[in-house]
Amino acid sequence: MIKAVLRILDATKGFFRWLGADYEILRHIVELKFIMQNRRPMAAFSNYNSRNANQDPNNSFWWMVGILSFFGLFMGILLFVVDVPYYAYSLPFAYIMIMSMMTLVTDFSTLLLDTTDNAILLPRPVNSRTILLARLVHITTYVLILSFGIAFFTIVFTLFKYGIIAFLACIISVILLAILSVFFTALLYILLMKFTSEERLKDIISYFQIAFTMLVTVGYQLVGRVFDWLDLENLQTTVQAWHYALPPLWMSGAMEMAIKYNFSFGYFAVLAVLVPLASLWVLVRFLAPGYNEKIAQLGTGDGGGAEKTVNQKRHGFVSWLASKVTSTPLEKATFELSWKVTSRDRRFKMRTYPSLGSLIPMVFILGKNIFDPSEWQNLSGGYSFLLIAYMGHIISATFHSQTIFSEDFKAAWVYFATPNDSPRDVVMGNIKAVLLKFYTPFYLLISGFILFIWGPKAVDDLVLAYLMSWCLTFFEIISSSHLKLPFAKSPAEQKEAGQSMQILVFLLLLPLCGFGHWGLTFIPYALPVACVFAFFLARMLYQRYDKLTWEKFDL
Amino acid sequence: MEKQPIVSLRGVKKYYGRDLILKGIDLDVYAGEIIGYIGPNGAGKSTTIKILIGMIPDFVGEVRVLGYDIKEDALEVKKRIGYIPENAMLYEVLTPMEYLLFIGRLHKMEDALIERRAMELLEIFGLQAHTDVRMNTFSKGMRQKVLLIAGLIHNPDVIFLDEPLSGLDANAVILVKEVLAKLKAAGKTIFYSSHIMDVVEKISDRIVIINQGTIIANGTFEELKAQAQTGSLESIFQGLTGDHENDHRAADFLQALR
Structure with missing residues (x-):
């Protein structure tokens, strides 16, 4: 699988060269990141495999994708139960977005905020643009694999039920969702880094991790009950104003249009395509360089660093x-x-x-x-x-x-x-x-x-x-x-x-x-x-x- | 005939926020020298080294390494230098071989060459049995050895070491000292930072003492010792070599236990 990703990268070699990266080195870094990713125990699922915690994890990433796509299966079944695509897709799409954002925040914090990178890569003859691009490539592939893992069954069921056009629309929607997730997560990180120190940030992230693990535990207990809550007999496709605030609904609106040719959902489709592309542009153009600079500052300082010493009261x-x-x-x-x-x-x-x-x-x-x-x-x-x-x-x-x-x-x-x-x-x-x-x-x-x-x-x-x-x-x-x-x-x-x-x-x-x-x-x-x-x-x-x-x- | 310095710093200042960490450093290092860069904790040693290897680009002043301006040609400098950091930062989920292969590739070396060198060097440090074991189980000394190898695997001309002996056992310390002597014999320039005089005084050609962001002494160990008898250097020098003052402290220590 890592090889497949690298193959695809190889095909776009010229593009990275044009962006100013040293492709050979970029490839080495990305390859290494994937190897390390796979060996790192996943915080989110530590409950599930703590039995063999002594062994070094070897395929932890693929395990996680597997578990997530299993949850995704239940979401996908909704397609057969609910006949209104606008609703049927909203749940799996929301699930994809929440899950990929949460995993980005939790399991990726180690990588996004990794200052080891600085200590190891900066003294070597590697230009900073290469490092930045390697990071971006890694994150994007990660989120795409994750999203498609979750969406796997939804996509397959779409092909069965609604045919090839819906199938393609669904794939595109998942990609757009992934882009949005990366954008929102990056935004979150940048905000957090603006207002808090490194130590504090780690604390905040661990609260996210706790929330996430709870969500997963509760989540898969609740999936079965979703059907009870939905009033399947009287489903009406009425669009409320607040629906426009929820990105997953843009995508499912687009799906509604692609399947039922209901063009009153055209606004959703426009939003679904334009917003992710615009955010991608903002991300690459404005956020990523500043972000990398911030990260670079985290690790290199040894005197006036960001670490704040906490003075505890002795008698309280x-x-x-x-x-x-x-x-x-x-x-x-x-x-x-x-x-x-x-x-x-x-x-x-x-x-x-x-x-x-x-x-x-x-x-x-x-x-x-x-x-x-x-x-x-x-x-x-x-x-x-x-x-x-x-x-x-x-x-x-x-x-x-x-x-x-x-x-x-x-x-x-x-x-x-x-x-x-x-x-x-x-x-x-x-x-x-x-x-x-x-x-x-x-x-x-x-x-x-x-x-x-x-x-x-x-x-x-x-x-x-x-x-x-x-x-x-x-x-x-x-x-x-x-x-x-x-x-x-x-x-x-x-x-x-x-x-x-x-x-x-x-x-x-x-x-x-x-x-x-x-x-x-x-x-x-x-x-x-x-x-x-x-x-x-x-x-x-x-x-x-x-x-x-x-x-x-x-x- | 005047020699060209391999490393030269002119009026180097560095701020962290509003704190001035380096208050104008001027220093020349010539080819084939071993420089001992000594100072108490927080004097600015690591910061100086990080500026020299191009990790910290935003400083005031001029730095030239191997004839390149570090602000302009950091990449060219990085190709030709080796750096061994103090706190054992490495990707610990990798094995030493994987890590060294990765580092070598960043230097665009051939895989076969990296593997040959890595094997030999790991064996010299007694790590051959751990070549393919993930480093998360390694002790600090073992990691330090891997870092030493990683810093030298591309056979650099100038070597920067930041507290390289921390965590090493006595045998490894002797080995590293020998290696440094051999590297010097092979014409390499070595810039060595430490907070204790101990090892440094034996291997350095020249010792530079830095305190609170300023260089306060620069010369051979004998010269410094002579200076220390008379001038203001005394207390700091004693702190670094550990002579008289520690007698007091030890006595105070016992007093506090009363």
Whole structure:
């Protein structure tokens, strides 16, 4: 495939020479970029292949195209279901655009902002125009391959259903979409670089990555439901004014025209062709040179560079809180460590927040009615809120199991080099940090929502559920056969690590508590009594940690 | 007879934003010399080297390397020089052979020649077993060796080294020193930057000391030592060679632990 791309490049050799590039070198750079692209693990899909994270990825790019085109298949099927091309195409086209922009932002950030390029290429006899063109060629091919990967089934189905003219129109539309995506992404990057520093930019990008991974997880749960939402019987091709603001709709409008010869969509077709071409011109003429200059500045400076040092306050809210909730210096130390690492380590966030994304579809599946205000009246009679309250426990469990892992796992030698005889403090400090930092705020949030709908009678239920969640967390950790120290394991071991206790709690104890709680609601005054019991249960479990010994640890 | 300098800087100034990093550098380097370019961290050493190799084009003043004006003919200069950067920047998903092939191709060398040289040089540095292993597993020293090879593979006339010994083990340090001596014997010019005097004093013909963007001394190690006895050079020189002052510091250190 790389060879095919290079063949095509070879055919246009003259064009690049005419643009002022050294073609031989350009070819070498592009070839190398593709090799490296293929070996880099894709951030967006790290969830899917973390099992073999130890192996060096070899074809990660093609894997990604494969997965995306599989999603694209469902979008393509829409063509057979919806008979109005204007709507049928809007979804796959929007999908192509969002996906290629998101992948550009996420997986490409490493390449777009790669300052290694400067350190390696600039001292060599290569002129800057060649580097710029090599970058552009690489990005364009990348986006085109990606877009056609996603659109593959849509294009094939178009050929089947609407014939050759629509087929060609569809291919052209995909190319135009790809150009638009590159343009918007470049615009985004330039804006970001104008207003933020390099370090900050990396942070922002990692938030994009988190959002993207969530989107993918949620996205493929939702694809199946799209058909429920569409009112297939009464589809009307009415064009609203705001449709003109959405580029994918220009393309699908153009498709409508190409298939049904409905020339009232002519405006769309004009937009679909003119805007991408104009943006391409702006990109090459104005944006790309400035962009490259910016990039060149990022890496070469060694004194007054863009890196901003962050001064952290030595005594803040965290250490105040830590001194309130912990009893020994070591426990306090772990509490603060855990609190700070989880908010500062970009890679921790990258691993953890996306896994929360998988909760969102659950909310959709379990509580469809929750988002419909007209249903609230019916809901407030029952106890379905218990479901949400107990699901909150998953948050604490997820975060806790992630705090075991860190890319800096080797730093855990300090636990062994320091004279600490009781592992209790280390484990407990971490648990407290997780429960207070992640679980409690989240729980307060859903409590607010629950109180809003169900009213003050839910207060005792909420207190009980909260206490039970603490109990479950304490129980889950102390009963697992191999205890682990915080931030002491390589993320590569994540899949092997036995989490049987967690599964037991999720599948057995959590529902048991939920149903037990529901049962108690039928007995008068049972809830306040249960709260007291739960409190003492939590205390008992908490004290069991005092007897913790190093033998139980999986070091 | 007056020799033409291989490298010459005239009134070179460089701003980063509003900070003046280089405050007017004048320096000549002649063919076959090894220059030790010494200064504490943040003195402007790396910036000078990056200007000399044409990585930073926007500076004030005049720089000529091998007779070419760096602002006009950066490409011609880059063809004839070798550069070994300090922080091991390389494409770590590649293998050493792939990386060296790529670098060689940028210099328009034949693949067969690159492969032969790469094989031999990797073997000399004891990396033959790692020729086809991806570099992400390499230690800092191993990467530094690959960078050294990458900087020299096109057999340049002038070689710029920016802290080339960082991360190397003792044997490799000795090897690099020997290699530098041999390169000098072969008529190459070497511009060597470091923040410690240690290795530099043994191999350099001439030592240039830079501090806060200005050259404060220029001569052989003996000359500098003599100057240091008397003038203002004393403290900076001691900082670089590590003589007296460290005694104080060590004592203070112990005090702080009290």
